[in-house]
Amino acid sequence: MEALLLRVVPGLSEEWQGATPDEIERIEQLAGRPLPPFYRWFLSRMGKSMGKLTYPGLDFSASRVLTCYAEKRITPEPRFLFIAYNSDETMPLHVFYDLEAPARADALVTWGDTWGNVLHEGFETLREMLAWGAVLSFRVGKMPQQCEGIITGEPVGFLSRFDSVMSRLGFTQPVPTGPYCRLYERPDAAMVCSSPSAATFKGGQAFTLGGVDEGALRRILGEIATEPSLEVEVDEWMPELG
Known part of the structure; x- marks a missing residue:
């Protein structure tokens, strides 16, 4: 995955910034179980900034995840871990992991509201969601x-x-x-x-x-x-x- 992103996205290695180890551990505590290994990799590489991979209107940063939980904007739910905030004012569908649907050292990506109601499934893994977007754009x-x-x-x-x-x-x-x-x-x-x-x-x-x-x-x-x-x-x- 890393080889793909560095190959297709110009200058990504100079732009992406990872979350701190403390932020990653705090997110794992919120999950109440070990994080999917791919999500740990993602946070270590892009948990602060995704560079050119940034999605318009979606904030995947570790700081945003922690802030939304701390400010109780997201209702904690054992099965679904909030991983990205949607700033759309009309119908903000946020991104969640379904931790009970693991796949290939990753997990199912879903979209839902702030109360944890899952409205639809998206990609079988975060890895393929990011790769799909990168290949489409670049x-x-x-x-x-x-x-x-x-x-x-x-x-x-x-x-x-x-x-x-x-x-x-x-x-x-x-x-x-x-x-x-x-x-x-x-x-x-x-x-x-x-x-x-x-x-x-x-x-x-x-x-x-x-x-x-x-x-x-x-x-x-x-x-x-x-x-x-x-x-x-x-x-x-x-x-x-x-």
């Missing part, structure tokens, strides 16, 4: 041509078939991901995908694909569409095609 978003759409297919074995096609096309997966999303990279193109929650997953991934030109993207999507059990629908090109 790989896909920097490509000359992009497109969005959805890839669908028979639910049983959908992701394994999708992974197999992308591997044949020379794409690698920079970090492990679960059923909520996929990340694919190769030198001339990158793709991020997202799906409904695991509970409602029906064999589909919404995608944003970026590449060097329209032709490259059409060739990639055409190869995916040749898989008998996969269908590709493109909804938008950015910039618009002439």
